Amino acid sequence: MTFGLSDWINILGQVLDRLPLTLAMLVVSLIFAMLIGIVIAFIRIEKIPVLHQLATVYLSFTRSTPLIVQLFLVYFGIPQLLLTFGIDINHWSRFVFVVITFSLHTGAYLSEVFRSSYLSVGKEQLEAAYSVGMTYPQALRRILIPQAFRVALPNVGNHTIELLKDTALAFTIGIIDIMGQVKLILGNNYGVGMFQIYVAIAVVYWIICILIELVILWIERSQRKKHAGISN
Amino acid sequence: MKAIRILFVMVVLSVLMSGCSGVQGTANDGKEIIQVAVSAEVNPPFLRNDENNEPTGYDIEYLKAVDERLPQYEFKYVWGEEESNLIGVGAGKFDMAINWFFSNPEREEKFLYPETPYGYSMTGLIVHKDTNNIESLDDMTDKELAPVSASGGLRSILNAYNEQNDPPIPLTTVDNPSNENNLKRVESGRSDAVFLNITTFEAIQKNLQLDLKVGGIVSKEPVYVVFQPDHEELAEEINHVTEELIEDGTLPELAEKWFGVNFFDDLEDISVEGFQYE
Numbered sequence: 001m002t003f004g005l006s007d008w009i010n011i012l013g014q015v016l017d018r019l020p021l022t023l024a025m026l027v028v029s030l031i032f033a034m035l036i037g038i039v040i041a042f043i044r045i046e047k048i049p050v051l052h053q054l055a056t057v058y059l060s061f062t063r064s065t066p067l068i069v070q071l072f073l074v075y076f077g078i079p080q081l082l083l084t085f086g087i088d089i090n091h092w093s094r095f096v097f098v099v100i101t102f103s104l105h106t107g108a109y110l111s112e113v114f115r116s117s118y119l120s121v122g123k124e125q126l127e128a129a130y131s132v133g134m135t136y137p138q139a140l141r142r143i144l145i146p147q148a149f150r151v152a153l154p155n156v157g158n159h160t161i162e163l164l165k166d167t168a169l170a171f172t173i174g175i176i177d178i179m180g181q182v183k184l185i186l187g188n189n190y191g192v193g194m195f196q197i198y199v200a201i202a203v204v205y206w207i208i209c210i211l212i213e214l215v216i217l218w219i220e221r222s223q224r225k226k227h228a229g230i231s232n
Numbered sequence: 233m234k235a236i237r238i239l240f241v242m243v244v245l246s247v248l249m250s251g252c253s254g255v256q257g258t259a260n261d262g263k264e265i266i267q268v269a270v271s272a273e274v275n276p277p278f279l280r281n282d283e284n285n286e287p288t289g290y291d292i293e294y295l296k297a298v299d300e301r302l303p304q305y306e307f308k309y310v311w312g313e314e315e316s317n318l319i320g321v322g323a324g325k326f327d328m329a330i331n332w333f334f335s336n337p338e339r340e341e342k343f344l345y346p347e348t349p350y351g352y353s354m355t356g357l358i359v360h361k362d363t364n365n366i367e368s369l370d371d372m373t374d375k376e377l378a379p380v381s382a383s384g385g386l387r388s389i390l391n392a393y394n395e396q397n398d399p400p401i402p403l404t405t406v407d408n409p410s411n412e413n414n415l416k417r418v419e420s421g422r423s424d425a426v427f428l429n430i431t432t433f434e435a436i437q438k439n440l441q442l443d444l445k446v447g448g449i450v451s452k453e454p455v456y457v458v459f460q461p462d463h464e465e466l467a468e469e470i471n472h473v474t475e476e477l478i479e480d481g482t483l484p485e486l487a488e489k490w491f492g493v494n495f496f497d498d499l500e501d502i503s504v505e506g507f508q509y510e
Contacts, residue, residue, distance in 0.1 A: 072316065072319060075320075076319055076320060090324075090325055173316055174310055175311075176272075176285050180311075187272075187275065188274055190432055190435055191413075192412045194412060
């Protein structure tokens with residue numbers, strides 16, 4: 001089988017058809033991951049008793065087990081567990097299960113990103129804010145978060161890209177994303193043309209990553225404008 | 233800020249909706265819904281996807297024929313990777329799974345197998361056109377077999393052979409071996425033979441027209457649907473219908489349609505018909 005231009009277009013077309021699903025998984029998971037990350041980071045910074053220990057266990061578990069194991073635990077384990085309490089969630093859409101898994105997974109990493117960026121701002125900034133009469137929420141909103149945000153941004157971009165590639169795992173439980181489509185095409189051809197198809201999918205992932213990087217860069221630039229200082 | 237709020241509402245709605253779309257429960261127009269896990273490692277003509285990514289192939293047409301004769305059930309097909317499907321059947325997430333599952337002792341312990349296979353898969357050794365000394369697995373003990381996957385039906389046949397025979401066949405294990413590469417290895421002489429399903433070889437050969445032939449047919453493996461262990465009643469009913477479908481010629485007809493050969497015949501008859509490629 002030789003690969004003509006029409007074959008390439010055909011393959012790309014089939015793959016791009018699934019792109020909205022991949023992006024939906026990415027965006028929805030990312031939003032929940034950020035919420036989880038903020039909550040966990042807050043708990044760990046404030047060292048809230050009980051919750052703090054629970055958060056530490058959650059972090060340790062999520063970061064030390066492979067994502068595919070977590071996906072199986074969420075997809076097969078949680079429904080089984082809830083069933084013993086008489087709650088049947090087996091009919092939930094698989095999209096929900098992957099979003100739960102990816103959110104929990106990325107949320108753990110993001111919480112550390114947020115925590116470290118918050119701590120990087122330094123206590124003296126908070127003290128300075130207090131000295132001019134700000135309350136803690138005011139200091140948070142006007143002093144700490146804007147600075148922490150800038151520190152966190154590159155890492156958030158990193159984890160977004162990581163998450164994008166992780167979404168390929170969704171096919172394991174049968175969500176046909178762009179990687180799933182690739183595997184189906186290969187299966188239908190019995191692996192014929194494997195190299196060409198992998199090149200096509202690599203380019204697709206690469207382009208999406210470049211777009212993500214551009215968005216991050218753009219946010220970074222727009223933030224820098226607000227931070228005009230003497231030295232930069 | 234407003235944009236963020238709108239985005240948030242959209243996300244919440246989409247999650248709720250995707251959650252609800254699945255709420256069909258068990259009873260839909262009175263029929264019991266049977267969740268059938270379909271292997272995403274498609275393997276035409278047993279199983280493939282159509283333009284809308286719906287499963288089709290011999291497997292699905294067989295199940296549709298079964299479904300027609302069991303009005304109390306409605307089969308619902310769910311894609312998933314094989315490994316994950318089998319976990320799901322074990323965990324009770326799916327009622328049964330299909331994709332030309334061979335029977336082996338480990339699987340039989342975990343899952344419920346029906347008595348009657350719904351089809352057969354012929355396995356064979358694919359060799360170079362000029363090779364004439366490889367006809368069975370016995371000929372492979374001092375030859376080089378192209379890389380094989382660590383699990384799956386083909387591997388379990390090889391493992392069984394190696395357990396019972398000495399000397400064993402030397403095996404190279406890789407994850408996801410490419411059939412195309414393996415066949416080209418044999419064509420170029422880097423390996424002596426590929427152990428493959430005849431139908432798979434036939435379909436690839438159509439595309440690639442390599443200088444290869446079937447050296448010998450190794451086995452005719454029955455393939456089964458696997459059931460969740462406590463679904464004895466369902467398995468019994470489907471088993472019964474399968475027997476009917478074989479007897480009244482429905483399945484042999486489907487086999488002719490998808491494979492061009494009625495594999496319910498005896499192995500000798502099929503071998504004589506010949507899978508020899510010009």
